[in-house]
Amino acid sequence: MAEKKNVVEFKNQAYQVETQAPGLTDESINEAKKLIGVDLRVGRATVEVTKDLIRNYCNMNDCVNPLYLDENYARKSKWGGIIAPPPLVGQIGNAIIDTGLRGVHGYQVGEDWHWYQVVELGDVLVSRSKPIDAIEHHGKTAPRMIEQITKRQIWNQRGELVCDCWFHVMRIPRASGGKGGLSYEPRLHNWTDAEMNKFMTDSAAEKVRGCTPRYWEDTKVGQEMEPIVVGPLRNVDTAFIGGKPASYDNGGSFVYTLLRRREHPADTYVDPVTGAQDHPHRGHYEEYLARQIGMPGRYDGGPTRNSIMARYVADWMGDDAFLQKCWVTLRRPRLVADVVWGNGKVTKKWIEGNDHLVEVETFLANQDGEKNAVSRAVVILPSQANL
Amino acid sequence: MVMNLTVDYPELTGSAIAEARKLIGVPLRRYPGFTEATRGSIMNWARSIGDRNPLYMDDYHGRLSRYGGLIAPPLWLYAIDDTIVSPKLPGIHCIYGAVDWEFFKIVRMGDTFTTEVCVADVIEKQSEFCGRMVMQVGEVKYYNQKKELVAKASPKILRTPRKAAQGKNKYGEIQKHHYTREELTALEDSVDEEKWQGAIIRYWEDAQEGELLTPIVRGPLSSEDVKLFIQNTNPVKSYRRFMQYLERHPLCAFKDPASNIWEGWENQLLDDKVAKSMGFPFAHDCGLQRVAILSNLVTNWMGDDGFLVKFGVELNLPWIYGDTMYCKGKVTRKYEENGRHLVDLQIWGENQSGVALTANGYATVELISKSARDDERKLV
Numbered sequence: 001m002a003e004k005k006n007v008v009e010f011k012n013q014a015y016q017v018e019t020q021a022p023g024l025t026d027e028s029i030n031e032a033k034k035l036i037g038v039d040l041r042v043g044r045a046t047v048e049v050t051k052d053l054i055r056n057y058c059n060m061n062d063c064v065n066p067l068y069l070d071e072n073y074a075r076k077s078k079w080g081g082i083i084a085p086p087p088l089v090g091q092i093g094n095a096i097i098d099t100g101l102r103g104v105h106g107y108q109v110g111e112d113w114h115w116y117q118v119v120e121l122g123d124v125l126v127s128r129s130k131p132i133d134a135i136e137h138h139g140k141t142a143p144r145m146i147e148q149i150t151k152r153q154i155w156n157q158r159g160e161l162v163c164d165c166w167f168h169v170m171r172i173p174r175a176s177g178g179k180g181g182l183s184y185e186p187r188l189h190n191w192t193d194a195e196m197n198k199f200m201t202d203s204a205a206e207k208v209r210g211c212t213p214r215y216w217e218d219t220k221v222g223q224e225m226e227p228i229v230v231g232p233l234r235n236v237d238t239a240f241i242g243g244k245p246a247s248y249d250n251g252g253s254f255v256y257t258l259l260r261r262r263e264h265p266a267d268t269y270v271d272p273v274t275g276a277q278d279h280p281h282r283g284h285y286e287e288y289l290a291r292q293i294g295m296p297g298r299y300d301g302g303p304t305r306n307s308i309m310a311r312y313v314a315d316w317m318g319d320d321a322f323l324q325k326c327w328v329t330l331r332r333p334r335l336v337a338d339v340v341w342g343n344g345k346v347t348k349k350w351i352e353g354n355d356h357l358v359e360v361e362t363f364l365a366n367q368d369g370e371k372n373a374v375s376r377a378v379v380i381l382p383s384q385a386n387l
Numbered sequence: 388m389v390m391n392l393t394v395d396y397p398e399l400t401g402s403a404i405a406e407a408r409k410l411i412g413v414p415l416r417r418y419p420g421f422t423e424a425t426r427g428s429i430m431n432w433a434r435s436i437g438d439r440n441p442l443y444m445d446d447y448h449g450r451l452s453r454y455g456g457l458i459a460p461p462l463w464l465y466a467i468d469d470t471i472v473s474p475k476l477p478g479i480h481c482i483y484g485a486v487d488w489e490f491f492k493i494v495r496m497g498d499t500f501t502t503e504v505c506v507a508d509v510i511e512k513q514s515e516f517c518g519r520m521v522m523q524v525g526e527v528k529y530y531n532q533k534k535e536l537v538a539k540a541s542p543k544i545l546r547t548p549r550k551a552a553q554g555k556n557k558y559g560e561i562q563k564h565h566y567t568r569e570e571l572t573a574l575e576d577s578v579d580e581e582k583w584q585g586a587i588i589r590y591w592e593d594a595q596e597g598e599l600l601t602p603i604v605r606g607p608l609s610s611e612d613v614k615l616f617i618q619n620t621n622p623v624k625s626y627r628r629f630m631q632y633l634e635r636h637p638l639c640a641f642k643d644p645a646s647n648i649w650e651g652w653e654n655q656l657l658d659d660k661v662a663k664s665m666g667f668p669f670a671h672d673c674g675l676q677r678v679a680i681l682s683n684l685v686t687n688w689m690g691d692d693g694f695l696v697k698f699g700v701e702l703n704l705p706w707i708y709g710d711t712m713y714c715k716g717k718v719t720r721k722y723e724e725n726g727r728h729l730v731d732l733q734i735w736g737e738n739q740s741g742v743a744l745t746a747n748g749y750a751t752v753e754l755i756s757k758s759a760r761d762d763e764r765k766l767v
Contacts, residue, residue, distance in 0.1 A: 009568060009571070010575060011571075011572040011575040011576065046426075047427060048425050048426060048427055050423055050425050050427075050428075051422065051423070052420070052421045052422055052423055052425075052428060053427070056420070056622055059622065059624060059625055059626075059628055060622075060625065062625065062626035062627055062628075064627060188645055188646050189646060190645065190646050190647050191646065191647045191648060192647065193647070196647065196648065196649070199630075200630045200633075200634075203626070203627050203630065204627065204630065204631070230626060231626070232646070232648040232649075234625070234629070234648060234649070234650050234651060234654075235643075235650055235651075235654050235657060235658065236623050236625075236650065236651040236653045236654055236657070237623070237625040237626075239610070239614045239617075239653075239656075239657055240614060240617045240618065240622055240623040240651075240653055240656075241618070241622050241623060241625050242420065242617075242618040242619065242622030243622065244618065247427055247430070247431070251431075251434060251615070252431075252434030252435060252437065252615070253434065253435050253436065253437050253611070253612035253615050253616065254436075254437030254578070254605050254606070254612060255437050255439060255578050255581070256434055256437065257609075257611065257612070258575065258578055271709065273563050273565065273709065274563050274564060274565055274566060274607060274708075274709035275565050275566045275567075275571070276566055276571070276606075276607035276609075276709055277571075277607075278609045278611065279609070279611055281611060282609070282610055282611060285610070285614075285657050286610070286657065286658075336646070336648075337643075337645075337646035337648045
């Protein structure tokens with residue numbers, strides 16, 4: 001009967017899966033590269049940029065800049081109306097694309113964005129994604145991991161390319177397999193009431209640059225950005241925040257999940273109590289499953305944190321600037337109850353044609369000082385020379 | 388094991404009830420999840436209840452329908468206002484107990500909405516679940532951009548003191564169901580065989596009193612299903628937006644004893660321990676989704692040309708994760724009223740063991756009559 005456990009059964013088919021948590025081998029890298037260059041169905045999306053989408057998205061990355069939310073304010077800005085937050089544009093479509101290596105977990109570990117123009121309210125964005133590379137890594141937390149890089153391109157309704165995005169998904173075996181999974185110790189931070197109250201006061205006091213232009217001339221290399229504080233992450237935030245700029249042509253509940261499972265039987269998790277099929281994604285907000293896949297606790301979605309990183313820079317640069325590039329790398333999970341502090345500084349300043357550019361480097365660190373995300377961004381600032 | 392949460396669960400007091408009564412008839416501030424019917428908001432919502440009708444997702448199908456384009460399922464209006472009308476009584480739990488809907492207009496793609504919301508009544512009750520409790524009857528009116536009244540909902544929100552419910556432990560004996568291979572196969576069969584009337588007109592003449600509707604099956608329920616529904620109906624406020632709300636409503640959250648962070652009560656939908664502390668057997672569904680799924684039974688049956696006129700249901704047991712809901716219904720009456728050809732349905736949902744998850748479900752559907760001339764088949 002022991003082998004029966006490893007069969008994922010549907011009414012007309014049964015899949016013999018070696019284990020619910022397979023490991024990675026020397027051959028895995030070839031499998032991870034198999035679909036390179038293929039325009040994947042799962043990567044296709046068409047999304048209308050509506051007020052509802054922007055509002056819900058800004059709730060997800062804790063953005064309060066009225067440029068994205070308040071029509072009267074936005075009308076007076078350089079853009080003449082509400083525009084979409086840059087990370088929203090860059091995240092149109094499916095956040096995780098992990099081809100091959102069935103049953104090996106995929107974690108979103110970063111996004112690199114290049115934006116070419118702003119997106120206005122009412123625009124319709126179309127995205128397509130193709131895997132472009134796979135790289136094998138060896139680390140302390142897991143002996144072997146495979147990073148899959150996918151290029152996502154986003155066009156508007158006029159067929160103009162508005163954003164290129166390279167996103168990185170790390171494939172790491174689930175810990176329950178016992179071979180090569182993540183080796184995190186479980187943790188959950190405990191705060192005092194005074195600390196809790198301080199986060200509330202601190203985050204409420206934060207200001208965005210808004211309509212005061214940040215001139216290139218006034219910006220100096222080495223200049224520090226005003227810090228931000230985000231969190232604590234609640235369990236319900238990991239599950240019930242909306243604003244995902246994806247179209248669910250490929251998603252949905254009940255019958256839609258059944259159809260997906262039939263296509264991807266190895267990604268099916270069988271609940272030991274009910275015997276019903278489910279998805280290990282539940283580890284984001286259920287302790288038991290988080291431990292099964294090897295995470296130290298319930299954890300945030302990678303795209304949420306990437307989005308917070310881009311939002312930090314966009315809030316700093318002001319409404320007259322244009323965020324041109326942002327590369328985000330996630331290094332460690334952000335768990336439920338974790339608070340993260342963002343810091344950054346200007347690292348470079350130069351002129352290219354008519355554009356006055358600065359480069360900033362930012363990071364997020366949690367209460368233990370662990371840097372769990374880093375980013376580098378390039379911003380076109382307004383210049384007094386162009387006034 | 389019951390969780391010891393660091394916010395005291397307040398008792399239900401007479402003065403708190405009197406405070407709640409003061410708001411009867413007063414227009415309430417709302418936090419809509421969505422305000423516009425767009426292709427995305429309709430399709431994503433429909434898919435989150437497992438609806439497969441192309442009328443809500445496929446432009447081409449919508450174009451050929453009598454509406455000339457995509458429309459929204461009637462209960463999609465939950466995304467405009469979730470009808471949880473429960474002001475005051477801080478710290479007293481909210482259960483979505485029942486709802487009565489009346490529909491007047493179709494929701495088309497591109498429509499935008501405003502609502503008028505108030506409490507219509509506050510009634511004290513006794514229950515097996517928690518002893519003394521309060522029922523808040525709400526009134527939610529939905530208007531489109533032309534200021535037309537599109538629908539009216541009358542939700543009944545039960546306010547149950549958590550400590551009392553924990554003490555009564557009404558569902559103490561409930562166990563999770565373990566499915567056999569045969570049961571799972573039968574479930575898959577029902578999903579594969581689900582039928583919707585679609586573009587083929589269901590004529591009023593063809594409906595028979597006593598006729599059974601083809602059941603629809605949803606489950607086994609997973610937190611992933613509930614998550615998707617909430618994301619597409621009314622996502623939770625997070626970070627600073629949550630903290631602002633918390634300042635005005637200090638009992639809208641509890642402090643998780645393990646981390647001491649403010650955690651939302653929505654956590655009862657994810658965490659068995661939290662659900663148990665409020666008198667529930669396990670983490671479970673959100674009632675709105677159950678109502679919405681039951682309406683899917685009716686929209687599947689009536690077809691693209693039918694119009695849902697009235698719809699209502701009571702929710703009587705939590706739909707716990709792992710359980711499956713079978714939605715069933717039958718035609719109880721067929722009649723003409725003011726020139727409309729109507730059919731009354733009785734509808735209900737039960738779990739895999741035949742235990743009723745809903746009570747007193749009903750729907751009134753307007754169907755097209757073979758006798759109607761084309762110009763009488765007017766659009767709503």
